[in-house]
């Protein structure tokens with residue numbers, strides 16, 4: 001079988017048979033890759049814990065007819081240890097890998113920007129650079145933006161005016177003025193709109209520390225609407 005090397009982050013794993021796993025990876029050069037890791041669930045697996053979610057590894061892969069096969073995995077970013085020690089970071093990391101998994105639907109298509117966003121978000125989480133929820137929400141907003149779904153926040157999506165923007169419409173794609181609002185619109189305050197903008201642009205100093213439930217639920221609705229599938233992690237956070 002022809003082999004290739006790449007580095008990638010484990011997004012998800014599924015059991016296969018007695019001892020194997022199917023690993024879903026986002027790689028730097030080959031985009032999304034699904035590969036079999038043989039014997040990974042045995043106690044003396046040569047892969048150890050290198051193929052668990054949030055792990056970043058240097059990989060040697062063999063091309064298969066359906067799924068590729070992981071031949072070697074060397075850990076290059078042990079984010080998982082740091083992330084798993086803190087429950088908020090763990091939840092945010094789950095949201096991040098789940099969003100990446102759903103956003104990148106085509107396999108073996110290079111998505112360099114999405115890969116960079118992913119490793120920088122997991123790295124920031126492991127280093128506790130900012131509050132975990134902000135890293136998670138910022139990642140989701142930016143990943144969605146790169147995929148073409150960016151909210152308009154500075155003017156009304158219907159009439160274009162820049163004042164009285166007290167409402168937000170997910171299907172219309174941004175803020176709506178009081179005159180144009182429909183019953184389906186949700187309230188948004190100016191500080192909340194500013195927070196979304198700061199998360200989107202990575203202006204961490206403007207994010208403060210306060211957690212905003214309204215912003216989180218808005219980002220959640222935004223993501224679910226444009227990805228058209230509910231995210232499991234969101235239900236976990238709210239359960």
Ligand SMILES: [Zn+2]
Pocket residue numbers: 156157158159160161176177178179180
């Ligand atoms: Zn308007």
